[in-house]
Amino acid sequence: VIQNLTYNNLGDPLVANQRVMTSSMQNNLQGLANFYSDVAQSTLPAVTFVVPPDLESGHPGQSAPAFYEGWLSTIINSVQANPSLWQDTAIVVTSDEGGGYYDSGLIQPLDFFGDGTRISMIVVSPYAKQGYIDHQYADHSSILKFIEKNWSLPTISSTGTNNPTPSRDNLPNPIQANGSYLPSNGPAIGDLSGLFNFSNTSSSSS
Numbered sequence: 001v002i003q004n005l006t007y008n009n010l011g012d013p014l015v016a017n018q019r020v021m022t023s024s025m026q027n028n029l030q031g032l033a034n035f036y037s038d039v040a041q042s043t044l045p046a047v048t049f050v051v052p053p054d055l056e057s058g059h060p061g062q063s064a065p066a067f068y069e070g071w072l073s074t075i076i077n078s079v080q081a082n083p084s085l086w087q088d089t090a091i092v093v094t095s096d097e098g099g100g101y102y103d104s105g106l107i108q109p110l111d112f113f114g115d116g117t118r119i120s121m122i123v124v125s126p127y128a129k130q131g132y133i134d135h136q137y138a139d140h141s142s143i144l145k146f147i148e149k150n151w152s153l154p155t156i157s158s159t160g161t162n163n164p165t166p167s168r169d170n171l172p173n174p175i176q177a178n179g180s181y182l183p184s185n186g187p188a189i190g191d192l193s194g195l196f197n198f199s200n201t202s203s204s205s206s
Contacts (some may be wrong), residue, residue, distance in 0.1 A: 006053035010098050039078050090125035110187045115139055127196045135181045141168035146192035183203040
């Protein structure tokens with residue numbers, strides 16, 4: 001009952017995906033207890049998305065930023081406590097919105113849905129460039145582009161006449177010009193590779 005009361009179904013995009021919820025893929029949706037168990041036993045899947053419970057989501061109305069920060073600290077500390085797991089891990093922290101109604105930064109018109117106002121993204125990893133701020137244009141789809149690049153996977157959808165609205169991971173990586181964070185070859189979004197130095201593991205966060 002407690003789990004049902006605190007489950008953040010609005011923050012979990014997979015439960016809104018018909019293909020996931022009408023197939024065996026929904027069996028991959030697990031509770032936080034399973035996540036912590038997999039972390040302790042080094043049995044996490046190669047890619048894991050973790051959604052905070054409502055009461056710890058930091059969302060106005062049912063939570064507070066301090067609750068979210070505490071939950072996030074627990075997640076990160078649990079992974080770092082397992083050295084064999086941590087040495088090959090990148091934790092990408094972001095949110096669905098950032099209260100950016102007054103954001104004066106320019107955004108790209110990517111498709112019917114946006115892009116939207118800017119939000120923060122933090123990478124915690126032995127491979128992250130420490131104290132580094134990446135000015136390359138990115139959005140949530142950049143996480144998919146990073147996964148596809150790292151594991152040599154195809155894009156979510158294909159391009160061509162049969163698909164007039166291909167998924168954003170088909171967009172090219174940005175070319176930055178004149179010091180602007182807006183790509184000169186837009187619409188374009190990055191694959192987050194600039195956040196990492198895979199030849200050096202001395203850094204801890206970015």
